[in-house]
Amino acid sequence: xxxxxxxxxxxxxxxxxxxxxxxxxxxxxxxxxxxxxxxxxxxxxxxxxxxxxxxxxxxxxxxxxxxxxxxxxxxxxxxxxxxxxxxxxxxxxxxxxxxxxxxxxxxxxxxxxxxxxxxxxxxxxxxxxxxxxxxxxx
Amino acid sequence: xxxxxxxxxxxxxxxxxxxxxxxxxxxxxxxxxxxxxxxxxxxxxxxxxxxxxxxxxxxxxxxxxxxxxxxxxxxxxxxxxxxxxxxxxxxxxxxxxxxxxxxxxxxxxxxxxxxxxxxxxxxxxxxxxxxxxxxxxx
Amino acid sequence: xxxxxxxxxxxxxxxxxxxxxxxxxxxxxxxxxxxxxxxxxxxxxxxxxxxxxxxxxxxxxxxxxxxxxxxxxxxxxxxxxxxxxxxxxxxxxxxxxxxxxxxxxxxxxxxxxxxxxxxxxxxxxxxxxxxxxxxxxx
Numbered sequence: 001x002x003x004x005x006x007x008x009x010x011x012x013x014x015x016x017x018x019x020x021x022x023x024x025x026x027x028x029x030x031x032x033x034x035x036x037x038x039x040x041x042x043x044x045x046x047x048x049x050x051x052x053x054x055x056x057x058x059x060x061x062x063x064x065x066x067x068x069x070x071x072x073x074x075x076x077x078x079x080x081x082x083x084x085x086x087x088x089x090x091x092x093x094x095x096x097x098x099x100x101x102x103x104x105x106x107x108x109x110x111x112x113x114x115x116x117x118x119x120x121x122x123x124x125x126x127x128x129x130x131x132x133x134x135x136x137x138x
Numbered sequence: 139x140x141x142x143x144x145x146x147x148x149x150x151x152x153x154x155x156x157x158x159x160x161x162x163x164x165x166x167x168x169x170x171x172x173x174x175x176x177x178x179x180x181x182x183x184x185x186x187x188x189x190x191x192x193x194x195x196x197x198x199x200x201x202x203x204x205x206x207x208x209x210x211x212x213x214x215x216x217x218x219x220x221x222x223x224x225x226x227x228x229x230x231x232x233x234x235x236x237x238x239x240x241x242x243x244x245x246x247x248x249x250x251x252x253x254x255x256x257x258x259x260x261x262x263x264x265x266x267x268x269x270x271x272x273x274x275x276x
Numbered sequence: 277x278x279x280x281x282x283x284x285x286x287x288x289x290x291x292x293x294x295x296x297x298x299x300x301x302x303x304x305x306x307x308x309x310x311x312x313x314x315x316x317x318x319x320x321x322x323x324x325x326x327x328x329x330x331x332x333x334x335x336x337x338x339x340x341x342x343x344x345x346x347x348x349x350x351x352x353x354x355x356x357x358x359x360x361x362x363x364x365x366x367x368x369x370x371x372x373x374x375x376x377x378x379x380x381x382x383x384x385x386x387x388x389x390x391x392x393x394x395x396x397x398x399x400x401x402x403x404x405x406x407x408x409x410x411x412x413x414x
Contacts, residue, residue: 001139001274001277003413005311005381035143037177037272039313039377043388045329051236052228053183058216059228066209066229071342078334090328090335091342098327098391099377101177101237103272105143110270112181115236132386134313134379136274136277136412137141139277139412173281175315175410189374190366191321196354197366204347204367239315239375241410243281248408250319253374274412275279 003136004031010129012047012121015085017060020131021109021117027133028104036104036137040117043130046089047121048096054116067092067122089122096120104137141274142169148267150185150259153223155198158269159247159255165271166242174242174275178255181268184227185259186234192254205230205260227260234258242275279412280307286405288323288397291361293336296407297385297393303409304380312380312413316393319406322365323397324372330392343368343398365398372396380413 006027010018020040028038042049053059071091073084080087100117103110111117119129144165148156158178166176180187191197209229211222218225238255241248249255257267282303286294296316304314318325329335347367349360356363376393379386387393395405 001141003277003311003313005379005386007381007386035141037141037175037274037313039379041377041379041386043386043391045327045335045388045391050232051183052232056217056219059183059225062215062217062225063228063232066232070208070346077338079332079338081332087335087338090339094326094328094339094342095233095371097235098373101179101239101377103143103177103179103270105145105270105272110143110145110179110181110272112183112268115181115183130388132379132381134381134386136313139279173279175279175313175412188370189321190370194355194357197321197363200353200355200363201366201370204370208346233371235373239317239377241281241315241317241408243283243408243410248281248283248317248319248410250321250406253319253321 001138006133008131010119012127012129014124014126015121017118017120019116020119024117031135033104033137034107036135037101038104039101039134041099041132043132045093046123047129048093048098049100050096050118050120051115053114055114085124092122139276144271146269148257150267151264152262153259155256155258157254158257162255169273171242171275172245174273175239176242177239177272179237179270181270183231184261185267186231186236187238188234188256188258189253191252193252223262230260277414282409284407286395288403288405290400290402291397293394293396295392296395300393307411309380309413310383312411313377314380315377315410317375317408319408321369322399323405324369324374325376326372326394326396327391328394329390331390361400368398
């Protein structure tokens with residue numbers, strides 16, 4: 001049994017979903033691990049992680065609309081000094097995931113056929129986001 | 139330290155909560171592990187996982203109502219080709235969990251007394267769902 | 277590779293956020309582990325976990341308002357025998373996290389600068405809450 005860690009960076013171009021599945025698969029391949037557990041951790045509170053359908057892009061567009069409705073800009077937030085999209089970003093992050101762990105079976109991530117792993121950027125402006133990876137197994 | 143993995147299948151009979159706690163406990167018992175970490179991963183984006191109260195079934199009924207309200211059928215979704223319950227299913231999955239990790243202490247899952255682990259089926263029709271399990275410890 | 281577990285207790289004084297980040301860091305320090313994975317598991321269904329901003333307390337106040345709106349007291353819940361705040365507590369727990377896993381890199385939790393780990397108490401009365409910790413690494 002052994003482990004390896006890494007910090008990866010994702011440059012986001014504003015609100016939306018950024019597919020990191022291939023980056024995770026590359027990290028796993030480089031570690032040459034057949035069975036184990038990969039943990040993906042978003043180091044931010046105004047961006048988050050989500051596993052969602054990778055087939056029809058309209059799913060992601062609908063999700064974006066839903067979260068815009070659940071966390072509207074322009075509501076009367078006490079926290080309003082970092083821009084109208086900042087408190088909604090915290091709410092969207094709270095309702096999704098900061099961390100995901102994915103089993104590794106037969107040398108591959110045990111994702112379903114239609115599952116992609118996304119960094120979910122909640123701020124309107126581009127950001128450099130950091131994701132911590134931890135892989136343990138053999 | 140050692141690890142073991144398995145893919146289990148759950149036949150769902152439509153929208154609702156399916157208790158998998160006993161299945162997880164069986165898997166742990168078979169692995170004869172005293173201390174470790176069990177990871178449960180749902181390989182779908184229209185079903186998810188949730189730990190909730192296992193005592194009063196009305197809690198689960200109320201949760202079902204809440205998620206039906208948060209992700210209504212009949213809203214104007216762009217993704218509508220897979221039936222009126224499909225996009226709501228993705229939203230419900232996004233708001234709950236794709237993955238859960240539960241510590242193993244003293245040979246048992248460290249769940250609280252009133253906690254059950256549920257597969258949360260979001261589609262109206264029956265589905266065969268796959269859950270990947272990863273257990274690590276000694 | 278080795279592992280260690282512990283059950284910690286948090287006395288809550290009613291609904292709100294209780295910062296457990298320092299407790300987690302103490303646990304890690306005591307284990308003298310340089311690289312690994314810390315799993316934090318809330319053993320309740322009317323309290324949960326959340327990683328959120330630790331800088332401006334108004335973020336947490338706004339989050340409290342948002343969850344009060346998403347899970348209102350006084351709605352017509354089937355589960356109403358444990359008080360008007362109990363079913364809302366289950367809903368709030370379902371929408372946030374029961375479990376978080378945080379990579380350990382360079383002997384420290386790989387949290388971002390502005391991330392704090394909070395026990396999110398959803399009940400109005402004080403409670404004694406239990407959190408199971410599992411740390412694995414070397």
